Amino acid sequence: YQDLRTLARFSPKDSKLLNVSPFLKKEKDKSQIYAKFTDYLVVVNLDDFYVNITNYFVAITKNAVANINFKVVSTSNGKILTSKNVRLNFALHAQDPRVNYQKLVNQMPNMLAEVINKELEKLNLTVQ
Numbered sequence: 001y002q003d004l005r006t007l008a009r010f011s012p013k014d015s016k017l018l019n020v021s022p023f024l025k026k027e028k029d030k031s032q033i034y035a036k037f038t039d040y041l042v043v044v045n046l047d048d049f050y051v052n053i054t055n056y057f058v059a060i061t062k063n064a065v066a067n068i069n070f071k072v073v074s075t076s077n078g079k080i081l082t083s084k085n086v087r088l089n090f091a092l093h094a095q096d097p098r099v100n101y102q103k104l105v106n107q108m109p110n111m112l113a114e115v116i117n118k119e120l121e122k123l124n125l126t127v128q
Contacts, residue, residue, distance in 0.1 A: 040081070040125060041073045042116060047085070051092065062092035064104055070116060072123065081123055086115050 048067040053060060066088045072081045088111050092100045 038075050041075055043071045043073060044112065045069045062100075064090040064092055064100075066090070066108060068112060070112075070119075072116075072120065072125075081125075082119055084115075084119060086112070088112065088115075 045068065046066065047069050048065075050065055052063045052065060054063075068086045068088065069083070070086065071083045073079070074081055088108065090104055090107060092104075094100050094103070
């Protein structure tokens with residue numbers, strides 16, 4: 001987020017201001033991180049997360065479900081360009097909850113990035 005005003009306009013009331021600069025590891029030249037103004041902002045909100053346990057006669061299946069809402073916002077005019085609700089399903093195989101959690105933490109960002117990238121391709125965004 002650029003400032004508290006933008007945060008207040010596009011986020012739920014319990015949102016916090018977060019400095020994302022430590023997470024910008026793909027930028028090769030660190031001096032360029034703050035050189036450009038952000039043209040578009042992607043706001044991601046985890047709406048719901050639960051585990052479905054289905055008990056068959058011979059086996060038990062466990063699936064984790066994450067309901068996520070994301071919005072793409074233009075920072076130049078403040079308009080919401082797209083808003084989508086996404087449901088991500090994860091198969092849980094291991095008996096150890098820590099192993100399942102670690103796999104989930106590794107898979108969820110990649111799956112969400114694929115969904116957001118597909119939506120961004122549809123928008124045909126240009127840098128201003």
